[in-house]
Structure formats: structure tokens, C-alpha cells
Amino acid sequence: MERLVVSDATVLRLAPHIVFRFDEARQRWIMLAPERLMLPDEQAVEILKLLDGKASVGAITDTLAGRYTEAPRDLIARDVTAMLQDLADKGCLSGADAH
Amino acid sequence: MPTPIDPPLALLCELTHRCPLRCPYCSNPVALERASSELSEEDWRRVLAEAAALGVLQVHFSGGEPMARRDLRELIAAASGHGLYSNLITSGTLGGEREITAFAAAGLKHVQLSFQDFAPDNGDRIAGLAGAHARKRAFAQAVRTAGLPLTLNMVVHRQNLSGLPQMIDMALELGARRLEVAHVQYYAWALVNRVAFLPSRRQLDEATAVVEAARTRLKGVLTIDYVVPDYHAQRPKSCMNGWGRQFLNITPSGKAVPCHAAESLPGLDFPSVRDGSLADIWYRSNAFNRFRGTDWMVEPCRSCARREIDWGGCRCQAFLLAGDATRADPVCALSPDRGVVEQALQQVESEPPGFVYRQYG
Numbered sequence: 453m454e455r456l457v458v459s460d461a462t463v464l465r466l467a468p469h470i471v472f473r474f475d476e477a478r479q480r481w482i483m484l485a486p487e488r489l490m491l492p493d494e495q496a497v498e499i500l501k502l503l504d505g506k507a508s509v510g511a512i513t514d515t516l517a518g519r520y521t522e523a524p525r526d527l528i529a530r531d532v533t534a535m536l537q538d539l540a541d542k543g544c545l546s547g548a549d550a551h
Numbered sequence: 552m553p554t555p556i557d558p559p560l561a562l563l564c565e566l567t568h569r570c571p572l573r574c575p576y577c578s579n580p581v582a583l584e585r586a587s588s589e590l591s592e593e594d595w596r597r598v599l600a601e602a603a604a605l606g607v608l609q610v611h612f613s614g615g616e617p618m619a620r621r622d623l624r625e626l627i628a629a630a631s632g633h634g635l636y637s638n639l640i641t642s643g644t645l646g647g648e649r650e651i652t653a654f655a656a657a658g659l660k661h662v663q664l665s666f667q668d669f670a671p672d673n674g675d676r677i678a679g680l681a682g683a684h685a686r687k688r689a690f691a692q693a694v695r696t697a698g699l700p701l702t703l704n705m706v707v708h709r710q711n712l713s714g715l716p717q718m719i720d721m722a723l724e725l726g727a728r729r730l731e732v733a734h735v736q737y738y739a740w741a742l743v744n745r746v747a748f749l750p751s752r753r754q755l756d757e758a759t760a761v762v763e764a765a766r767t768r769l770k771g772v773l774t775i776d777y778v779v780p781d782y783h784a785q786r787p788k789s790c791m792n793g794w795g796r797q798f799l800n801i802t803p804s805g806k807a808v809p810c811h812a813a814e815s816l817p818g819l820d821f822p823s824v825r826d827g828s829l830a831d832i833w834y835r836s837n838a839f840n841r842f843r844g845t846d847w848m849v850e851p852c853r854s855c856a857r858r859e860i861d862w863g864g865c866r867c868q869a870f871l872l873a874g875d876a877t878r879a880d881p882v883c884a885l886s887p888d889r890g891v892v893e894q895a896l897q898q899v900e901s902e903p904p905g906f907v908y909r910q911y912g
Contacts, residue, residue, distance in 0.1 A: 454772070467700075477605075540771060541771040
């Protein structure tokens with residue numbers, strides 16, 4: 453197995469065994485992985501909601517840049533890529549480069 | 552004002568103490584529960600429903616060997632139906648592809664498979680079962696064929712620690728994405744066999760270096776969780792992240808305990824799920840409130856800056872090593888009882904004695 457390296461061209465989805473959902477008891481979004489609970493912050497929740505297995509990381513960044521016009525696109529791109537790379541390294545994402 | 556009690560995050564269902572293995576570090580109590588005292592499928596279904604309502608997010612089906620229960624598939628389906636994230640913690644020595652495929656279809660999310668070593672002969676010797684290692688390898692294959700993520704759990708100690716690099720290679724070869732390298736924790740059977748298992752400081756440091764190098768080399772390929780042996784530490788582990796803070800364990804006969812070793816503590820009347828609701832047990836039982844928070848602490852814990860980081864360490868270890876569950880965990884360098892740990896560490900270079908294998912008394 454190779455490490456999944458996240459770039460602008462990568463198309464990602466949650467790995468099949470990862471659950472991302474709203475938890476009524478705690479009134480917040482949660483992510484469940486093998487024997488592990490992750491509590492994504494507001495920014496991460498927004499990114500995770502855009503992971504549909506179709507949009508590339510670049511397209512997700514464009515969407516966010518459209519929402520937050522005060523932040524420079526390359527700063528958003530850096531944050532998005534770093535967060536998704538971290539999740540990929542934890543085995544939470546599957547994906548491939550778009551051709 | 553008392554701190555509000557958060558809902559539990561995880562439920563460990565010890566479905567049975569039955570197991571084909573006889574590991575001398577088994578975390579089950581030395582007084583094992585018989586099959587005749589086990590909760591029924593209906594009881595477990597009720598526990599799972601109540602757990603989900605209480606806010607539990609993850610359920611771990613464990614044992615003994617949980618696959619010794621004929622109703623495991625039904626319980627996985629019930630957990631999944633309640634939105635619980637289900638993990639199977641197994642020795643992989645009962646059943647194979649047919650069972651694991653059915654579990655995946657019932658909604659199982661993840662399998663944690665134990666190995667006793669990378670080397671078949673030493674693995675079988677530690678497990679006390681000939682052929683166990685080969686069955687585990689076949690089981691790992693079946694888990695991957697069923698499309699489920701696989702974690703290997705390697706319990707390490709002085710009699711297998713030198714093989715850590717090969718254990719990591721085995722995890723990769725078997726397609727695991729996650730590896731738990733867990734040093735033996737000294738409770739129950741492991742405490743009986745402590746001299747046979749406790750590694751020296753040198754062995755520990757070598758192992759830690761191997762783990763750190765592998766983490767760098769295998770970033771994004773294999774996640775390695777590392778549980779260190781607290782006897783060599785300066786500060787205690789944050790046992791269960793605090794008593795009654797996140798975690799709830801149900802024994803085969805239905806006793807609710809804050810950790811799997813808590814039954815060793817005297818004077819605590821652990822409630823049974825046969826007699827009351829999980830919510831009552833979690834929020835209102837004396838046993839779960841006994842060591843919650845910091846009010847129960849004595850010095851040096853009481854005024855310690857880390858009292859809400861490590862929560863005084865482990866109550867069971869305080870009782871087992873210092874004879875009093877309210878004292879500081881004796882592994883802490885600040886504990887007046889640290890001497891008992893130092894004494895144990897003096898035996899690490901001696902010839903390891905033979906194992907006392909797990910068995911019904």
C-alpha cells in the first residue's frame with residue numbers, strides 16, 4: 453500500500469468504514485473511526501460536508517473561497533490540503549487523482 | 552458545585568469469558584465467569600438500546616472470545632440499528648470467512664485481531680494453543696476479503712519484544728491499516744505472571760525507538776498506537792481517561808464496571824444491568840460515582856497540578872500494589888508507594904519463570 457498524497461487534483465471521499473454524522477446527544481458533528489472518536493471543528497465540518505467523491509480538492513477550495521471572500525485562496529488551499537492530508541494519513545479517506 | 556457528568560463515549564461488551572486461548576496475560580479476572588451465568592441475547596439487546604439512548608457512540612464486542620457466542624451477528628445488527636459504531640475484538644481462532652462476511656453485512660465497522668508474536672511457535676506457546684497463529688493469519692485474510700478495516704493488536708513483553716520489527720512487517724503483509732503495540736498491563740492474570748513479562752528499561756527503550764522510526768517511515772500507510780508499560784514511567788497513565796468519565800464495561804454476567812479490572816476492588820458493589828437501567832448505573836450508582844472527579848483524592852494527588860490530566864492514575868493499581876484504592880497510583884514518582892514498583896523492576900533481568908496459563912479455577 454502507498455500513502456495517499458493529497459493535491460489539488462485529488463478526488464476524495466470518506467473511507468467506507470468512517471462515519472461522519474451529527475450527534476444529537478452532544479449537539480455537534482462527530483467522526484467515528486476504528487476505536488476512535490474525532491471532533492472536527494467548524495471549519496473541518498464544512499470541508500467534510502463537501503467531500504462527495506466527485507469534487508476535487510481544488511474545486512472544494514474554490515467553493516470555500518467563494519464563501520469566504522476575505523481570505524486569500526492560497527491560504528484556504530493550504531488549510532484544506534493540510535486537514536485532508538492529516539485525515540488521509542489516519543486512514544479516514546479514500547481517493548485518487550482526477551484525470 | 553459538582554462537575555456535570557458527561558454521557559459515556561464507549562461501551563465494552565464482554566460477551567463471554569469463554570476462549571480457546573489461555574494467554575497468561577489475559578485481562579479477564581482470575582475468577583472467570585461460567586457460560587451458565589452469561590447474559591441472554593435479549594439482555595444484551597436491551598443494553599445496546601439503552602447505551603445508544605445514553606449517548607454511547609462506539610461499542611466493542613469483546614470477551615473472552617466474543618465469537619464463542621452464537622448470537623454475535625444479531626448483536627452486531629442490533630448495535631448497528633441503533634447507530635452505534637461497532638468494533639469486534641477477537642483472537643480470530645473461532646470461525647472465518649463465512650462469519651466475518653455475515654458480520655460485515657450486519658453492519659460491523661472494524662476488526663481488531665490479536666497476535667501473540669510474529670513467530671508461529673512462540674505465538675502458539677504464549678497463547679497456549681497449538682495452531683492458533685496459523686488460524687489468526689487465515690482470519691486476517693478473511694477480514695480483508697470481507698472489506699473490513701483490520702487492526703492488529705500485538706501484546707508485547709520481555710518474551711517477544713525483540714521481534715517488534717517483524718511484527719510491524721507482519722501487520723503490513725496482512726493488510727492492516729492500524730497496529731496496536733500494547734505492552735502488558737499488570738492486572739489479573741498478567742499480575743500473576745508479572746516476572747515472566749515485565750521488560751527491562753533497555754528493552755523498552757529499544758522498542759520505543761523501533762516504533763518511532765516505523766511511524767515516520769510508514770506515515771499514511773500504517774498507524775501505530777503505542778501503549779507503554781507504566782512501571783517504567785514517571786507519571787501514571789490517565790486510566791480510562793478518568794473513572795466513569797467516558798467508558799463503561801459490562802461483564803458476561805451483566806455487572807457494570809468503569810474498567811475491566813475494577814472488579815478486583817473490594818467494598819464496591821457494582822450494579823448489574825439485570826437490575827437497573829444503564830442511565831441509573833452511569834449517573835447515579837455509588838460504584839460509578841466513587842472515584843469520579845477529584846473529591847476522593849488524597850495527597851499527593853489532591854493538590855497535584857496534573858490531577859485532572861491523569862486523574863490519580865489507576866485505582867486498581869493503587870489497590871493491587873499499595874492495598875488502598877484511594878492512594879496515588881504507585882507508578883507515580885510522587886507516590887509514597889513507588890518502592891513496590893522499583894522492587895518489581897529489580898526482577899527484570901532474572902530468568903523468566905514458566906507461565907501460569909489462564910484457566911477456570
